[in-house]
Amino acid sequence: MSGKAWYDVSPSAARLTGSLRDIGYDFPTAVADVVDNSVGAGATRVEILIEFDGTESRVYIADDGHGMSPAGLLEALRFGTRRGYGRGELGRYGLGLKTASLSQCRLLTVVSRSSKSAVRTCARALDLDLIEEWDQWVIVDPANTDPAAARARQWLAEGTGTVVIWQLLDRVLPEKRPEGGWARRRLDSLAARTAEHLGMVFHRFIEGAAGRPQLVLTVNGQKVEAWDPFARQEPATKELPMQRFEIESPGSVGKVELHRFVLPARDRFTDPEGFDRLSGPLNWNRQQGLYVYRANRLVQWGGWGGIRGIDEHTKLARAAVEFDTDLDAAFNINVAKMRVTLPPQLRQLIEPAVNELCVMADDSYRKTSRTSRLVPTNLGAPAEVRAASQAAATAGLALRMAAMEADQWSAWERIEAVLREQSPEVVHLLGLNGI
Template identity: 85%
Template sequence: MAAGAWYDVSPSAARLSGSLRDIGYDFPTAVADVVDNSVAAGATRVEILVEYDGTDSRVFVADDGLGMSPSALLEALRFGTRRGYSRGELGRYGLGLKTASLSQCRLLTVVSRSSKAVVRTCARALDLDLIEEWDQWIIVDPSNADPAVARARQWLAEGTGTVVIWQLLDRVLPEKRPEGGWARRRLDALAVRTAEHLGMVFHRFIEGTAARPQLVITVNGQKVTPWDPFASQEPATVELPPQRFEIESAGSVGKVALRRFVLPSRDRFKDPAGFDRLSGPLNWNRQQGLYVYRADRLVQWGGWGGIRGIDEHTKLARAAVEFDTDLDAAFNINVAKMRVTLPAQLRQFIEPSVNELCVLADDAYRKTSRGKSSSVPADLGAPAEVRAVSQAAANAGLALRMAAMQVDQWSAWEQIEAVVRRQSPEVAELLGLGAV
């Protein structure tokens, strides 16, 4: 197109900043997005305080990361920051800190220190009231008289780090009577939900690995406990052989890992309370399925991504789908980092593996059902010895299926099953392999 006159049509700061408040965060996911920045800054400790004080209630997210210089802090508060993101960084769109924070509050203040040698902090604030009044994209120096800012500076007296402060919590406290007992109970409940959410989405960071130091997160002084959806510490958990796939995206090829697990039934957990905890926020049926990790951060949990439906008999089946940030476009990750779409190419690759996992989970579930019903047998005339042999045979059938899966010989096992069902249907039934 031939060059002609052009016009600068900047969006209304007041209108657009207000619209961005409704991008889809709730309180726990908003806090998690702020913690992403702490992880990116190399923090080993993140402290979250949710403090009730009527209309002056506030939230602090403080870390011991690298901190930011004044210019870097100003850039961090720009909607759609101009800085780039390297592979493995949890940020993507340059919106998270602002949109997550302002989804809950009207005043966002960030205080940071980047020098270990010099005790010097910088502070900047993004105030929605001023943006709406002036209709300009402005960042201001916060008042030194603000006790929250003074506390943040004191927090950073011992070393580098960043403190994010949420004030004027109009989306958190009730509009009427924000100083009432209901408001206090709401903040307490949000703190509990936030701890549970952070324990889930950052569980790999909290657990720590050889390649990455352990991350300690506290909420109101209580250490966050990691929630491992795969019960890896349970001796009865069965992990199938991992698989890797290559996916094309934006002219390059990225790798996706698939790890599959059959979780133990309640009676095989070391502690029944552990089984209840592993039910997760959505409970066992809806927590079955795929757990999608982006750079080790959990972004989606449960459901089969359109591959198959939820089934009571496969509720013990869970699988990790792991990719790095170079495949963001292929997975179509959203701004809040709470939803992804499985690439069609990947869905086709993993469908057979998912179905194999569900066969084993179904067997494990039915074995549990048979064990429960053995105390009240269907055939009351059957001797106890006969029932015991039947149970042992069913256990043997399940063990054979799992062994075939673990040595990556599932196709051969399916052929063996077919022959046994055809030639010896009574043996197939005894082993729990089903009829012809």
């Protein structure tokens, strides 16, 4: 800067905080981003309490983590915190706690206790009304008369932890009649959706499969159940061999793991309710595809990342793409940690494995279809005829797999198209078409 004129142009606090409210969160994803901080603080229990009280409605997110000192809490409420994030930490940009919370409310209060030996808490608040009035980046110490903060201090009397409080829920409650029955039903609905969302994105932590103690999550006193998208508890689920790839990221090289699964069809699930639950929030067709995990936290689910399109016949195919935070730049993860972009080099590497998975899922789907449609009319067929039909279908699958392994999938698709046009009976015999 020597010899150059320079100017300190700080952004308008009022305008920028208003803009950051629209970064893309909905209520469940905002809660999940706050829970990320609890996981980073070593919490084993996080309780979400969504209380309806008209305009005084509140949300509490309380954990038993190691808590924060007054200086640490002040830094946590800074937009773009100066603290660094280590490998495996769920935070990234230093914005999550603030942007997630203020996307739903106008008053964010955080109460924390970091000492086990001393019952001493600290509390700080971000008040959008105050920031807009002063147009300054101000953090305040909430008044001792604030009943929500006082309640949080009581919760922390037993040990360390942090309580995040959302008040003035202008993005959650309707502007008109926030005390009415519709507003109450909306909060009840949001509580249910939040529990479903948390059970999905944190399922590995809830299961205790993320290399850390099992995480207990509750929403309004109800324990959140883990939602495993791969139905690994089902005996009929097929898991293909895991594959590992190396991806270049600015300044480093990281590893990506691909785990592939063919889920059972409805008639092979141990119970129909399990099949319905595994359909997920987007239902079976749109839930097929890639499930992207960042440091064991699910950040994106469904779709094939541009590798192929959604197909009814491959709806039983799901695959986990797992990477650690050292590859954040390569995956271009967004601020809300809800969307990633597959690196082009990774897309090319995993395409054959994805196509192989889809071929097997397609075959599993069609076998179920053939069984349900043909068995009633073939009961009287000789055993050798049924065996020949099964052998032909197996041969069709083997041809598809051979084309895949020989890296000739595009050529095979053209061959199938010609067969459908010229010899549909052969396509039918080989099980290459729906019946």
